[in-house]
Amino acid sequence: MTSLNGLTVLSMEQATVLPYFTYRLVQEGARVIRMEHPKYGDPNRKVGLSMPGEEGMNRYFLCINAGKEAITLNLAEKEGKGLLARLLLELEVDVFCTNQLPSSYAKLGIEPKTLREIKPDLIWLGVSGFGPDHTEAAYDPILQARGGLMELTGQAGGEPQVLGIPLPDMGTSEHAFGQIMKALYLREKTGAGDEIHLSMFASTVSWLTVPITLNKTFGQTITRRGNTHQFFAPVSVFPTKDGFIYLAVGNDRQFAAMVELKEFAELARPEYQTNQGRIEDVKKLNRELARLTSRLSSDKVVELLKSIKLPVSKIQTVKQVVADPLINPTLLNSKDPVTGLELTLAPPPIWTSYLKERQGALSFPPRKGEHNRSVYSSLGLKNGRLDELASNGVI
Known part of the structure; x- marks a missing residue:
């Protein structure tokens, strides 16, 4: 059965x-x-x-x-x-x-x-x-x-x-x-x-797996952080010419591949080679990345980042989700x-x-x-x- x-x-x-x-x-x-x-x-x-x-x-x-x-x-x-x-x-x-x-x-x-x-x-x-x-x-x-x-x-x-x-x-x-x-x-x-x-x-x-362990065991303050991630960068919502996308860089290899693209090449800096370096300067990094994405359409950003297998998506409305081919x-x-x-x-x-x-x-x-x-x-x-x-x- x-x-x-x-x-x-x-x-x-x-x-x-x-x-x-x-x-x-x-x-x-x-x-x-x-x-x-x-x-x-x-x-x-x-x-x-x-x-x-x-x-x-x-x-x-x-x-x-x-x-x-x-x-x-x-x-x-x-x-x-x-x-x-x-x-x-x-x-x-x-x-x-x-x-x-x-x-x-x-x-x-x-x-x-x-x-x-x-x-x-x-x-x-x-x-x-x-x-x-x-x-x-x-x-x-x-x-x-x-x-x-x-x-x-x-x-x-x-x-x-x-x-x-x-x-x-x-x-x-x-x-x-x-x-x-x-x-x-x-x-x-x-x-x-x-x-x-x-x-x-x-x-x-x-569901509070990470927040409880980090707070109770290690004394870390875990609270709201908007669209960013506490431990990875760049991870956030970024503006485009015609909307918004969400980008999630989960490791150094992904970031290195991203900055090899000419559209993001100016972010190829020594201090950003490691996730720790990016986290330490996350506000500036996100601000500069937003300036670059805002020059492109959402479709173009998604096309570029998907070409290097980097997790990215447009921010879809419910109507767009319903129409999603998947x-x-x-x-x-x-x-x-x-x-x-x-x-x-x-x-x-x-x-x-x-x-x-x-x-x-x-x-x-x-x-x-x-x-x-x-x-x-x-x-x-x-x-x-x-x-x-x-x-x-x-x-």
């Missing part, structure tokens, strides 16, 4: 961190059923501009929820807890995951002990801001602030900046993906399920059977066999409770009973 076809995931998800994780599982062929409260649903459904005439299908929500099914279930109701138990057993759920606050686990009846008593081989995943022993809520920018990312982002001497993407959310999603793969492997060997608690704060700080063929797509809207979705990190078979097409992000009848009818519940549960606020 080359996909996760046959894997069933029941996800009590909202916001970004867990929906992105399950979206990654969808790309591998897993069946993902997102479970929401029948009245409130996922708050992200109401973020961004809405689809015309339709509530709860706003643009922000559409980006990471294609390929999923959606049901509603009120776990504050006794009947809701009973239905959850039936879903776990009768759908043969492999993974249950939630990003509810840990303080809500008991009230909702979703503690790992409770659910794994119902289904012992269940893999239970809880993602929270600071771990199961802490009730503090957290959003991605708060974790960027507390986790050191904002201290490392921005111009030298300027104010801290938030990253352009939600790394604590999406980085935690990738860590969750790895932990679930390990849990599935171990279950295959032992038959036992697992209980996984993942802290977004711990996930965020785990990216454009890998974009995913999803079409709404109701409105005909065709979504273009970000590419996966790797095109799986599942995506290749489907030519990158995923089912449209589900409306709240869209799959109530198809999922609950598989438990043997008839339409009349489903109508009764809906009117009572259970589903």
Whole structure:
């Protein structure tokens, strides 16, 4: 088997961190059923501009929820807890995951002990801001602030900046993906399920490999430095006649090759032969290199430096990234059977066999409770009973 076809995931998800994780599982062929409260649903459904005439299908929500099914279930109701138990057993759920606050686990009846008593081989995943022993809520920018990312982002001497993407959310999603793969492997060997608690704060700080070691062990101050690199030069954004490029010289051989080009020959100075010499005079070096690059077009600078295999790129807009010949063929797509809207979705990190078979097409992000009848009818519940549960606020 080359996909996760046959894997069933029941996800009590909202916001970004867990929906992105399950979206990654969808790309591998897993069946993902997102479970929401029948009245409130996922708050992200109401973020961004809405689809015309339709509530709860706003643009922000559409980006990471294609390929999923959606049901509603009120776990504050006794009947809701009973239905959850039936879903776990009768759908043969492999993974249950939630990003509810840990303080809500008991009230909702979703503690790992409770659910794994119902289904012992269940893999239970809880993602929270600071771990199961802490009730503090957290959003991605708060974790960027507390986790050191904002201290490392921005111009030298300027104010801290938030990253352009939600790394604590999406980085935690990738860590969750790895932990679930390990849990599935171990279950295959032992038959036992697992209980996984993942802290977004711990996930965020785990990316600070160099900053923590250099600061704690050697007492170095590690802080924001704009577009430059603390240990290599020249590495920065440089202006051109028609835009900007980013250049990264990683060793002395690369710099020597660069200054052999006539356009940069005046930088061939003894003091710049070593990286240490360039770092010691980095402000002047970058200023002089910027003067040289500004005489050329971005395309010309890229052409010259690529000819000597030096890492360089134009600073691309999102529109240009989408058109990049290495990216454009890998974009995913999803079409709404109701409105005909065709979504273009970000590419996966790797095109799986599942995506290749489907030519990158995923089912449209589900409306709240869209799959109530198809999922609950598989438990043997008839339409009349489903109508009764809906009117009572259970589903």
